[in-house]
Amino acid sequence: MTSLSHPTAGGTSAPASPHSVVHTKVYGDAEHLQVPAAATHVSSEQMLDWFKQMLLIREFELRCMQAYQEKKIGGFCHVYIGQEAVAVGCTAAVQHKDPIVTAYRDHGHALARGMDPKHCMAEMFGRIGGCAKGKGGSMHMFDRDNNLYGGHGIVGAQTPLGAGLAFGCKYMDEVIDGKPNSRVSLCFLGDGALNQGAFHEAMNLAGLFDIPVIYVVENNGYSMGTAIARGTTMAHSLITKAAGYGIDGYVVDGMDVVGVYADMKRIADKCRATSRPAFVDMRTYRYKGHSMSDPRKYRTKEEEEVFETHDPIGRLEARLKTAGLLTDDSLKAMQKAVRDTVRDAITWSDESPIPPMAELYHDVFVEPWGPYTGSSQPAMNGGTANPPSMRTIDTKEELS
Amino acid sequence: MSAVREIEYRDALREAMSEEMRRDKRVFLLGEEVAEYNGAYKISRGMLEEFGARRVIDTPISESGFAGLAIGAAMMGLKPVVEFMSWSFSLVAADPILNNAPKMLYMSGGQFGCPVVFRGNDGAGGQLGSTHSWCVEGLFSNVPGIKIAIPSNPYDAKGLLKTAIRGSDPVFFLESERMLGNKGEVPEEEYLIPFGQAKVIRSGTDCTLASWGRPVHFCMEAAEEMQKLGISCEVIDLRTVRPLDIGTVVRSVKKTGACVVVDQSWSFGSPGSELASQVHRHCFDDLDNYVHRVHSADVPTPYATNLEQEYLPNARKIAEAVRSATYNL
Numbered sequence: 001m002t003s004l005s006h007p008t009a010g011g012t013s014a015p016a017s018p019h020s021v022v023h024t025k026v027y028g029d030a031e032h033l034q035v036p037a038a039a040t041h042v043s044s045e046q047m048l049d050w051f052k053q054m055l056l057i058r059e060f061e062l063r064c065m066q067a068y069q070e071k072k073i074g075g076f077c078h079v080y081i082g083q084e085a086v087a088v089g090c091t092a093a094v095q096h097k098d099p100i101v102t103a104y105r106d107h108g109h110a111l112a113r114g115m116d117p118k119h120c121m122a123e124m125f126g127r128i129g130g131c132a133k134g135k136g137g138s139m140h141m142f143d144r145d146n147n148l149y150g151g152h153g154i155v156g157a158q159t160p161l162g163a164g165l166a167f168g169c170k171y172m173d174e175v176i177d178g179k180p181n182s183r184v185s186l187c188f189l190g191d192g193a194l195n196q197g198a199f200h201e202a203m204n205l206a207g208l209f210d211i212p213v214i215y216v217v218e219n220n221g222y223s224m225g226t227a228i229a230r231g232t233t234m235a236h237s238l239i240t241k242a243a244g245y246g247i248d249g250y251v252v253d254g255m256d257v258v259g260v261y262a263d264m265k266r267i268a269d270k271c272r273a274t275s276r277p278a279f280v281d282m283r284t285y286r287y288k289g290h291s292m293s294d295p296r297k298y299r300t301k302e303e304e305e306v307f308e309t310h311d312p313i314g315r316l317e318a319r320l321k322t323a324g325l326l327t328d329d330s331l332k333a334m335q336k337a338v339r340d341t342v343r344d345a346i347t348w349s350d351e352s353p354i355p356p357m358a359e360l361y362h363d364v365f366v367e368p369w370g371p372y373t374g375s376s377q378p379a380m381n382g383g384t385a386n387p388p389s390m391r392t393i394d395t396k397e398e399l400s
Numbered sequence: 401m402s403a404v405r406e407i408e409y410r411d412a413l414r415e416a417m418s419e420e421m422r423r424d425k426r427v428f429l430l431g432e433e434v435a436e437y438n439g440a441y442k443i444s445r446g447m448l449e450e451f452g453a454r455r456v457i458d459t460p461i462s463e464s465g466f467a468g469l470a471i472g473a474a475m476m477g478l479k480p481v482v483e484f485m486s487w488s489f490s491l492v493a494a495d496p497i498l499n500n501a502p503k504m505l506y507m508s509g510g511q512f513g514c515p516v517v518f519r520g521n522d523g524a525g526g527q528l529g530s531t532h533s534w535c536v537e538g539l540f541s542n543v544p545g546i547k548i549a550i551p552s553n554p555y556d557a558k559g560l561l562k563t564a565i566r567g568s569d570p571v572f573f574l575e576s577e578r579m580l581g582n583k584g585e586v587p588e589e590e591y592l593i594p595f596g597q598a599k600v601i602r603s604g605t606d607c608t609l610a611s612w613g614r615p616v617h618f619c620m621e622a623a624e625e626m627q628k629l630g631i632s633c634e635v636i637d638l639r640t641v642r643p644l645d646i647g648t649v650v651r652s653v654k655k656t657g658a659c660v661v662v663d664q665s666w667s668f669g670s671p672g673s674e675l676a677s678q679v680h681r682h683c684f685d686d687l688d689n690y691v692h693r694v695h696s697a698d699v700p701t702p703y704a705t706n707l708e709q710e711y712l713p714n715a716r717k718i719a720e721a722v723r724s725a726t727y728n729l
Contacts, residue, residue, distance in 0.1 A: 099476070132509030142508035149475055150508065157495055160465050164472015171478060175454050176425045198495065201465025208460065363510040364545055366568035369596060369643055375510040386510060 054084040055338045057108045073124040077138045080108035082287035085312035087112040089260025099165040101149040102188035104139035113146045119380045122349035129352030156196030162187025163202045166213035184271045185213045192223025206277035207245040214278045224290040225298040242279035254284030410443045410580040412554035416561035430457035431483030463493035474516040484520030488534040501570040502545025519573035533701035538665030548642040550574040550613035554584035559593030576614045596643030604634035608652040611662035612638040621715035641671040650682045657688040658725040667695035692721040
């Protein structure tokens, strides 16, 4: 078991340093999960796939930072470097049909969910080939075919939505189709969202209504520049917040993708079986600033270096090499493939046209009226006009 | 055809919801006290019994939570109807209802619609004081991506609510506690009322009165009074402010040459100011006077009966505006 200092220290005991808590692994009632160990078996193919996904996300984010400097990307841009194991491990632990919703640091989730990097990059370039036709931007990655429900910009806003997605799944299965609930929803949030009212209301509703949503707190220790213990009570034991809502809480080492997968698989399987919510304090770290304009004056170089030695990519690389699953040559080949993929995404995005002006009044309402021209899916999903099921009835026809 | 029955405004709302819930299992109702209490204002009376607790859902006092939950469910393809006991309480849910519902389709590039109806009491009730008397249309009509209906009578309430529930876009449905007991003719057979179609409810030749929601009734009172003075008023009930049926108002003003807009929300940056602006633009050469406006006074809502009465639009203020607009002072 790896030990690492996490800025999560503090809270009621008010230690001298904010970086003194040692942590990893699921605790809580592992035996109550009642999931056989075999269920979390990990194959070498899976590990190699996750390794490649993490390499892709990191390369993608590094090139995003570069593109931001080149002013190809505007607005706010928050990169996921350091946190790759969370999105990759969590996504692997649930099924494709399970909805995912997250906050604004969302590129990693989009890629892990299967969005083609070119649509993700083009969105940030403000091009029509983007997942949201260039109308959302970095903070609003949506992918209907991959069950990704955003990309949300206001801290904590996605937490009631996550409850609603899970409520919707359960309602559809149980009330409409008359079968047991089959889906769990993953709702990611940063540790800063823990102090928003919306989060607490969502937790209360999830606990009250038996909603199968898993709140995954990507606890990177900082809400922007504020160390967690400076802004959040009980920062050393966030799962106590879940206990207040009757929700099972777990702590997971978010710097180890295999561990993330194994722990999240058990948690997700339990939520699916019991149709109950869960709360995960996922300990992770972002190597870069909150956004592109953050000089990281609020923490030490030493702290960053400690976490870099626990890099999720480096850790898995070592593990794969030890197991004989990765060689220097195969690593180089993988890195080259990833670089090519991201470079192609950038070229593709550069060449994707800017949105035509007609897009300004498109996608405001499903039903056309006044200046609004209805809505259609992005090219990523085929570009077809939204189907009748998404369109309102023709009241004139119904009236006649 | 059988004689048209009369029912209360609250019954019309319930009929609309119940009919749509029978028609479509994706429709469900949630809000504070909607189920076991039978509705804080008895709008949902009996619905728990008919549809069960899975579809008529009591929530805790947690507007931000349950409004956001409804939006998430709508993104999944369900059709939630959210009852706010009062629209005044929607302000603590400002982020979900203003940032999520109206913008989801746009910022997802057309991928996720948000077919949710938020409904509840809007405007002054009766001595409810400053925080419980909001006319939220003054705030919310500023936001693109939502439709806003403000029906003045049971017939419109039912037809518009059914359209709202059947639609594919977010709707804010603004009712009034002061009208819930009002009776009106509502046919037994099913009907729908399209959004964006105003109704001329009284024909006249000298001055156009344009309003929506509860003040429509004050307009009718004022029109009666004006008739005694020989001033013929045409009264238009807009029924929805988003979409706003400017065409019907313009046709009327081109005929009358005078216009009074009556809006219960505050005057500064309101649907009333927008309507007046549009009338000025489209009827620049037809107006004999500037468009007059009657709003609530530009102060927090007072408690004392006399002050509250003077604060709100009323028939006397409307009559004064008509006389001024038509140079009959």
